[in-house]
Amino acid sequence: MASYNPLAKILDENKLTGPNYLDWKMNLKPVLRAAKVYYVLTTEEPNLPGPDVPQTDHDRKSKWLEDNKMAKCHILSSMSNVLQQQHIGMAAASDIMLNSKEMFGEQHCTVSLLAIRDLISTKMIEGTPVRDHVLKMIGVGMALEIGCERRELES
Structure with a gap:
């Protein structure tokens, strides 16, 4: 067995x-x-x-x-x-x-840096619904949060 x-x-x-x-x-x-x-x-x-x-x-x-x-x-x-x-x-x-x-092991840094770049450079496009912009910003924030959590897990 x-x-x-x-x-x-x-x-x-x-x-x-x-x-x-x-x-x-x-x-x-x-x-x-x-x-x-x-x-x-x-x-x-x-x-x-x-x-x-x-x-x-x-x-x-x-x-x-x-x-x-x-x-x-x-x-x-x-x-x-x-x-x-x-x-x-x-x-x-x-x-x-x-x-x-x-x-x-350094892949989380890339995710964080890309999320920060997107967070800083993302602007709402004139004529688009606020909802779309908010959803996009939430996604960027989640990517940044995941990068930070993974950095904590690694240590």
């Missing part, structure tokens, strides 16, 4: 393809937290300074390395095949996330 893992289902249904970066990241974070491996994205690999390092430091490094492998598996399995191939050789899960952010 096949087991059902709701976390795997979340990642299967929300694979990173590029334009969906923010949604993908929003779905990936709770999965990594539930697997107790999210910390590898925010902490550096422990280094062992010398040969006389206590066993606890060796254990901490071993745990970090295992958790990094698990995080990489979750991240890579939630990407399209093309993106998997681009990231598979990266050693740290945090490097994969940083590269993904560099590739796709």
